[in-house]
Amino acid sequence: MDFIVKTVTRYTVWLIMLYGMYLVIYGHLNPGGGFVGGLVIALSFIHVTLAYGKAPPAELPGKAVSHTLEVAGAFIYVGIGIIGLALGLPFLSNFFGKGIPFTILSAGTIPLLNLAITLKVGMGIYLLYLVLLGTGLSQEQDGKDER
């Protein structure tokens, strides 16, 4: 892409990412949540990749890293469910204390599940984009990832 697109990307992409994190962290208080927050974070990565092509200005997560993060999201989700089982409650029950409503640390397991969904959805969509793009970010990194 040309100079204007690159400059605008450099000045706006952190705002997009910050908005994604805000949507995740305040997902149980405001409109938002893990799904859309993860998508916005993935969109910020895709934005950089679209603008800069194969030479991004900062190191972006490759296929291996995003796959690991995605699987970590799935493990956190199922792990929270199994902890609930171990405490003698139904699978995936909300076992933490509810806390004071309208504060960040409230609503039991809901913020943790939001985080798990963020990793799962965001990294999954970003990985889908990278795989469809064909080459990943660069050729030698691609070779390293396949191992």
Place this chain on the structure above:
Amino acid sequence: MPIETWLYCIIGFMILGSIVALELSDLLSAVVSIGMVGLGLAICFLLLQAPDLALVQFVIEILSVIILIVMLRATNQRWEKEKEPRSLSIVKVTFVALAMIGALPLFLGLPPFGHPLLEVSSYYFAEGLQETGSPNLLTAIILDYRVYDTLGEAIVIFVSVIGVMTIFRRRKKGGSGHGQ
């Protein structure tokens, strides 16, 4: 203007967009037209005061247009629409019209706009904050009452990503000829 009029306008626009997407011969233009349909749906959600759904719909629509365009590039397909005979399209339109006429009693039996059939939402409004501690009731439903559904959604995304990775890996190895 009442809200229903706006909704009728936007839904008509969306129907027009999907017909255009079906009839265009260029696949790239069809993808853009489908994106327009999704953004119309997002505006509908905003008018119906559902900001969560509107957010998800906006972002998903942008992402899906990007991913579809990248997929068009990855599969490198230039799809040409075949000319179908005029008699076949007349038969299709007739069948759709007959189905619409047949479904008319069904639509007339629906409850009026703004009066849903399911009464369970009133329970969520009354008890959601006490039972889950989450002021955003949509998150409370997704991640507490209906948490198994969300697990299923996550599995669907996982399986689709694994499927795409498998298909494209085999294709690359077959093309380059090494890496066995």
